[in-house]
Amino acid sequence: MKKNSIKHAVSPFTRQAVCTPETELGTAVDLVSNTYEPIFVFKKMGQNNMVKDFLGIVSLYDALISRSLPYTTKVISCLFMPTHLTEGDSLLMAANEMVARKIHTLPVFSPNKKNIIGVVMVKHLITTLISNGLFKKILPLIHSEKAHTAHMHSLIKDVRHMLYDKEVSEVVVVHNDGSVAGIATREDVAKALSKPTSRQRFTSRGDMASREKFFDREIHPRDYTSLDKYVRPTVCVERMKKSADELMAACLRDLIIADNTSVVIIDKLAKPTQILTHRNILEACAAAWPQHSIPILIHDQRKHYSAIEKDRILEILDRFTKKIDKRTPLYRLSISFEESKTQAQTIRSICVTLKLVLRSGSVMITHAENRDSLLAVRKCLKELQQEHEHRIGKMHAHIPSSLLSG
Secondary structure (H helix, E strand, C coil), X not given: CCCCECHHHEECCCCCCEECCCCEHHHXXXXXXXXXXXXXXXXXXXXXXXXXXXXXXXXXXXHHHHCCCCCCCEHHHCCECCCCECCCCEHHXXXXXXXXXXXCEEEEECCXXXXXXXXXXXXXXXXXXXXXXXXXXXXXXXXXXXXXXXXXXXXXXXXXXXXXXXXXXXXXXXXXXXXXXXXXXXXXXXXXXCCXXXXXXXCCCCHHHHHHHHHCECCCHHHHCEHHHHCECCEEEECCCCXXXXXXXXXXXXXXXXXXXXXXXXXXXXXXXXXXXXXXXXXXXXXXXXXXXXXXXXXXXXXXXXXXXXHHHHHHHHHHHHHHHCCCCEEEEEEEEEEEECCCCCEEEEEEEEEEEECCCCEEEEEEXXXXXHHHXXXXXXXXXXXXXXXXXXXXXXXXXXXXXX
């Protein structure tokens, strides 16, 4: 087992949010404490984590924040199948997947990928990272961000608008003298309001309207309550004269000890200057993960084709795989060419078959036929792109009804 594998970061599949495909987002959101926690979807409850019954994961961040879906949306339309990580896979690979999917817990599969044997959570990933040699490699890549503040007696509705305007997931709450009182997250503000509405009051036009759908709640007197009722404790690290690496190391240490999701960096007057979150650390890990090339396998049964044509097709395929891999990790792409001939043995058309294999194990296959092989390839890629968008939920993921029966 590799030294930097996720084996020592794996924890049991317990206390994870689990639901069935027909569950609505409004119900699912109450199963987790923040939008970075995933919802595991099974055909039926209590299926012993068998992959054949595992339909996929819902990212509430993607569904509610990025895509602004109404709370009445069923989770079946938001599913995606994560990369099938095993204990031998790299910590950095897991971190890269967390960043790409905007979820901080991933399932870990058995070597034969027939069972989910546990999960890797961001806090365990960071702890394991620190205990091995990868820590020194990651440390220079970790960057904190500006701390946005709100007075502890601010109104909930004002903090809500601040989260929208600054596009952040948390604010540092301060006392009258500017010192740190605690922290309030997007979820704290959302739960301070009333229950979700069954309808969307905001249109999809405009960024503000789009973001406000996550807080699409009926107007309630709690909008005018003080923020101090919803402040949670936080950990503070004083900057003093520490170097950048020393400061990050101190933040990581306190982040793990306190079991928090963020650390606030303060000056000598205890006023907040920066904030370091799990997200910042994961982004550093993803940046350190070496970029891998996607194998492109070509099976060409044609007798006559130009080298220029082949190079052009390879260029197009390489660009396509890199684009898809940023959103859904790929394993390989294979393409085959076959000539269709007339009875007189003249070439009628070129038959192209494209097969895309994802790291999750899913396979997408398209076919196209044209006298121009380049046009046939482009048609295949267009169909693959549409299928990919369909699967990741941009066009509402489709799951065959046969999977949901019995």
